[in-house]
Amino acid sequence: MSLKGKDILSAFDFEREDLERLFKLADQLREEMAEKGSLDYAKGKVMLTAFFEPSTRTKLSFQFAMVKLGGTVIDFDVSTSSLLKGESDVDTMKIIDGYDPDVIVIRQKQPYFPHKVKDFVKAPILNAGDGPHEHPTQALLDVYTIWRELGKVDGIKIGIMGDLKYGRTAPSLSYMLTRFNNLTIYYIAPDVIQIRDEVIENIKGKVKFEKVSKPDEVIEELDVLYVTRLQKERFSDPEEYERLKGAYKIDKDFLSKFKHIPIIMHPLPRVWELDPSVDELPQAKYFEQARNGLFARAALVKEVLGV
Amino acid sequence: MSLKGKDILSAFDFEREDLERLFKLADQLREEMAEKGSLDYAKGKVMLTAFFEPSTRTKLSFQFAMVKLGGTVIDFDVSTSSLLKGESDVDTMKIIDGYDPDVIVIRQKQPYFPHKVKDFVKAPILNAGDGPHEHPTQALLDVYTIWRELGKVDGIKIGIMGDLKYGRTAPSLSYMLTRFNNLTIYYIAPDVIQIRDEVIENIKGKVKFEKVSKPDEVIEELDVLYVTRLQKERFSDPEEYERLKGAYKIDKDFLSKFKHIPIIMHPLPRVWELDPSVDELPQAKYFEQARNGLFARAALVKEVLGV
Amino acid sequence: MSLKGKDILSAFDFEREDLERLFKLADQLREEMAEKGSLDYAKGKVMLTAFFEPSTRTKLSFQFAMVKLGGTVIDFDVSTSSLLKGESDVDTMKIIDGYDPDVIVIRQKQPYFPHKVKDFVKAPILNAGDGPHEHPTQALLDVYTIWRELGKVDGIKIGIMGDLKYGRTAPSLSYMLTRFNNLTIYYIAPDVIQIRDEVIENIKGKVKFEKVSKPDEVIEELDVLYVTRLQKERFSDPEEYERLKGAYKIDKDFLSKFKHIPIIMHPLPRVWELDPSVDELPQAKYFEQARNGLFARAALVKEVLGV
Numbered sequence: 045m046s047l048k049g050k051d052i053l054s055a056f057d058f059e060r061e062d063l064e065r066l067f068k069l070a071d072q073l074r075e076e077m078a079e080k081g082s083l084d085y086a087k088g089k090v091m092l093t094a095f096f097e098p099s100t101r102t103k104l105s106f107q108f109a110m111v112k113l114g115g116t117v118i119d120f121d122v123s124t125s126s127l128l129k130g131e132s133d134v135d136t137m138k139i140i141d142g143y144d145p146d147v148i149v150i151r152q153k154q155p156y157f158p159h160k161v162k163d164f165v166k167a168p169i170l171n172a173g174d175g176p177h178e179h180p181t182q183a184l185l186d187v188y189t190i191w192r193e194l195g196k197v198d199g200i201k202i203g204i205m206g207d208l209k210y211g212r213t214a215p216s217l218s219y220m221l222t223r224f225n226n227l228t229i230y231y232i233a234p235d236v237i238q239i240r241d242e243v244i245e246n247i248k249g250k251v252k253f254e255k256v257s258k259p260d261e262v263i264e265e266l267d268v269l270y271v272t273r274l275q276k277e278r279f280s281d282p283e284e285y286e287r288l289k290g291a292y293k294i295d296k297d298f299l300s301k302f303k304h305i306p307i308i309m310h311p312l313p314r315v316w317e318l319d320p321s322v323d324e325l326p327q328a329k330y331f332e333q334a335r336n337g338l339f340a341r342a343a344l345v346k347e348v349l350g351v
Numbered sequence: 352m353s354l355k356g357k358d359i360l361s362a363f364d365f366e367r368e369d370l371e372r373l374f375k376l377a378d379q380l381r382e383e384m385a386e387k388g389s390l391d392y393a394k395g396k397v398m399l400t401a402f403f404e405p406s407t408r409t410k411l412s413f414q415f416a417m418v419k420l421g422g423t424v425i426d427f428d429v430s431t432s433s434l435l436k437g438e439s440d441v442d443t444m445k446i447i448d449g450y451d452p453d454v455i456v457i458r459q460k461q462p463y464f465p466h467k468v469k470d471f472v473k474a475p476i477l478n479a480g481d482g483p484h485e486h487p488t489q490a491l492l493d494v495y496t497i498w499r500e501l502g503k504v505d506g507i508k509i510g511i512m513g514d515l516k517y518g519r520t521a522p523s524l525s526y527m528l529t530r531f532n533n534l535t536i537y538y539i540a541p542d543v544i545q546i547r548d549e550v551i552e553n554i555k556g557k558v559k560f561e562k563v564s565k566p567d568e569v570i571e572e573l574d575v576l577y578v579t580r581l582q583k584e585r586f587s588d589p590e591e592y593e594r595l596k597g598a599y600k601i602d603k604d605f606l607s608k609f610k611h612i613p614i615i616m617h618p619l620p621r622v623w624e625l626d627p628s629v630d631e632l633p634q635a636k637y638f639e640q641a642r643n644g645l646f647a648r649a650a651l652v653k654e655v656l657g658v
Numbered sequence: 659m660s661l662k663g664k665d666i667l668s669a670f671d672f673e674r675e676d677l678e679r680l681f682k683l684a685d686q687l688r689e690e691m692a693e694k695g696s697l698d699y700a701k702g703k704v705m706l707t708a709f710f711e712p713s714t715r716t717k718l719s720f721q722f723a724m725v726k727l728g729g730t731v732i733d734f735d736v737s738t739s740s741l742l743k744g745e746s747d748v749d750t751m752k753i754i755d756g757y758d759p760d761v762i763v764i765r766q767k768q769p770y771f772p773h774k775v776k777d778f779v780k781a782p783i784l785n786a787g788d789g790p791h792e793h794p795t796q797a798l799l800d801v802y803t804i805w806r807e808l809g810k811v812d813g814i815k816i817g818i819m820g821d822l823k824y825g826r827t828a829p830s831l832s833y834m835l836t837r838f839n840n841l842t843i844y845y846i847a848p849d850v851i852q853i854r855d856e857v858i859e860n861i862k863g864k865v866k867f868e869k870v871s872k873p874d875e876v877i878e879e880l881d882v883l884y885v886t887r888l889q890k891e892r893f894s895d896p897e898e899y900e901r902l903k904g905a906y907k908i909d910k911d912f913l914s915k916f917k918h919i920p921i922i923m924h925p926l927p928r929v930w931e932l933d934p935s936v937d938e939l940p941q942a943k944y945f946e947q948a949r950n951g952l953f954a955r956a957a958l959v960k961e962v963l964g965v
Contacts (some may be wrong), residue, residue, distance in 0.1 A: 081760070090415065100754075101753050107732050108704065117732075118414050132627075135621065138638055143644075162547070313749065314749065315745070336754055442928065445945055447714075449690065450951075453695070
């Protein structure tokens with residue numbers, strides 16, 4: 045089994061066996077890169093990155109992954125492109141595909157954009173975020189991090205906290221976790237930004253879940269506390285935002301009140317919701333998590349390229 | 352014969368024998384890339400792309416061409432450069448040339464910009480568009496497309512439609528077509544945006560041509576209908592623009608009125624003047640044309656590098 | 659001795675023996691590149707360029723240096739990054755470092771930025787300009803140019819002219835010159851933009867120096883006249899700026915008044931202070947100086963990578 049030539053648009057595009065194989069491959073590539081620096085697997089292959097929205101770590105980690113596999117990256121610089129001339133996105137993607145990239149990585153503001161263009165494009169497409177909809181390779185590195193840190197994914201209890209309504213991280217992570225058994229997800233957020241019904245529909249019956257309003261309620265139950273940003277612009281009432289900040293800020297003092305501290309993850313960038321005082325705790329795994337993006341994405345790219 | 356080390360500033364820089372040799376080389380590279388992906392011809396060579404104006408397909412197809420020939424591309428990111436500090440363009444190009452790129456691809460708003468800097472620069476320069484003046488590698492892929500689709504260029508009848516006055520596509524295409532025999536060019540445009548006198552001067556006596564005002568008048572005569580954009584900002588009277596739009600829009604219904612439909616080409620990006628309904632016709636060749644840019648430019652780069 | 663794995667944050671990070679070894683290595687790489695184009699030393703190595711401020715020649719010459727050493731460059735495009743989301747610079751650099759670049763080149767507006775992040779980052783950092791503070795690799799190519807043109811650095815007399823107060827060129831150049839013997843530096847500037855006290859503190863007792871207000875006073879004494887820009891925005895009184903322009907403009911007529919003309923250097927870009935009429939003089943070395951950036955930086959990168 046392999047993902048050779050497949051589009052990866054959703055976290056549901058990974059079966060459990062794909063995930064287990066990719067995690068082992070990521071570990072193997074980590075070792076090979078530690079030993080040799082860059083590898084030769086993707087020699088002569090070209091990745092096209094098309095980021096229609098800002099990105100730091102997703103774009104860079106795909107670039108590093110491709111380069112360290114021995115391949116080349118060509119970046120489609122959207123800001124200086126003919127999109128400004130009014131060209132349709134589908135035309136743009138068809139033309140780029142005509143230059144025969146071996147894989148295309150797309151980020152777009154528009155939900156389902158990669159789904160819309162995939163039939164016009166020969167190259168396999170990796171969805172690097174389609175608006176609030178999904179971000180499957182973020183989920184891949186998230187679950188890879190859990191697998192490495194806890195030695196398993198089955199049976200864990202995870203709290204996902206922050207802006208669950210408008211974020212794409214929580215949906216994709218939730219979907220990927222349905223591939224494992226006996227898991228519990230706690231969605232920790234105030235009502236206005238709780239997880240979308242559409243996400244609940246997609247996971248119902250596949251995983252246990254519960255909505256809670258504050259981290260204090262469940263933190264001692266958790267194996268993993270997954271923090272995400274709370275964006276001010278989501279709140280119609282700025283005072284509500286300011287009032288809520290206290291309850292959703294994770295710092296060292298807050299965590300030290302509990303007998304058991306779960307591992308702390310965050311997709312980054314963080315702003316105020318995850319305080320730098322947490323960095324010194326052994327449970328802080330978010331920089332390791334970001335770094336895991338290099339290996340998880342390298343594993344995926346290697347498989348999709350079939351090299 | 353070869354173009355090794357030569358600047359390509361105008362479509363007139365190609366003799367007929369250069370074109371025939373490049374078209375065959377483009378076909379050969381197409382086959383080799385289909386078989387092997389990337390090739391080794393340009394290993395260790397560096398292309399510098401300096402796009403002082405937005406571009407999607409020209410820049411990307413040069414990048415893909417270079418990478419698939421085995422070379423490396425360094426992009427001079429104009430938007431973050433010291434040009435902002437008031438440096439002269441000639442200084443900038445001299446300094447970049449001092450870093451020993453093997454070939455420089457330039458797009459500039461200013462007509463004759465590459466001509467102005469070429470004597471200060473050791474590396475061969477490929478003009479990727481100098482304002483409304485010329486775009487010789489666009490002509491190269493255009494004529495390559497005609498050669499592939501019709502099996503010949505001699506003796507054909509081509510209608511070039513749209514903004515002929517301010518565009519650089521029509522001049523370069525016209526100049527390249529003078530290298531072939533017994534051709535007829537119909538310039539299809541309203542008077543305000545008809546082909547420039549300077550272009551007529553350059554082709555007079557070398558090719559038959561006629562100015563016509565609407566596509567209906569000649570379409571059944573044509574082997575090729577080459578559509579270009581009609582830009583609103585060219586019209587002093589917006590109402591005239593709106594009135595003209597109907598007569599210069601090519602869609603499937605319009606084409607189906609004719610007994611004979613020529614092949615349809617377009618340099619892209621398109622806006623309203625070439626309707627997506629045309630895409631399904633067998634005569635629609637513009638995406639193939641865009642793709643031909645990869646192979647035509649790869650052939651040119653390979654020759655100029657002398658590899 | 660070698661600089662393998664070392665951060666280069668200040669011109670003081672180079673000992674005299676480092677400089678002499680790097681200059682010889684730069685000459686050697688120049689010859690090897692002239693013969694073979696690109697080399698293989700940095701095969702499989704990755705340079706990350708993170709330019710938080712505009713740059714042309716520094717960024718491009720690092721990119722060319724790395725590519726011609728056989729390595730790959732990944733550019734962190736700050737303008738489209740998550741910094742816009744409010745992430746701290748230190749977080750950003752830690753995450754990028756987690757992708758295992760072999761060397762990081764940073765330019766930042768903030769003085770001492772590379773010093774601030776270096777302890778969070780495994781990769782060696784090359785400071786490519788931290789605001790007005792330092793620009794050690796500019797000094798490296800400057801002193802390499804002097805060494806090549808004059809055959810020595812010991813004992814020379816150099817005038818550094820222009821905006822000495824706010825520029826980073828004059829401090830780093832001064833610091834590097836302290837590694838040589840029996841030198842004299844003339845700081846040529848009006849009082850409002852004379853060299854900063856902090857710079858004087860750092861060089862006192864290590865090199866002879868004098869502040870002078872106009873180039874005429876010392877030009878016949880000099881082996882090198884190093885011109886830098888005078889920025890209008892540094893003057894609170896625009897009339898004073900206009901009045902001063904005459905006295906700080908170097909052109910052919912001005913130089914021809916003197917019996918002895920020193921070699922003329924400039925970090926570029928230039929605006930009005932160094933007239934193109936000087937370009938034809940045999941003493942004009944600034945384009946050669948810019949080109950030396952390729953070889954001097956290649957030498958440094960090769961050493962820091964330990965390849």
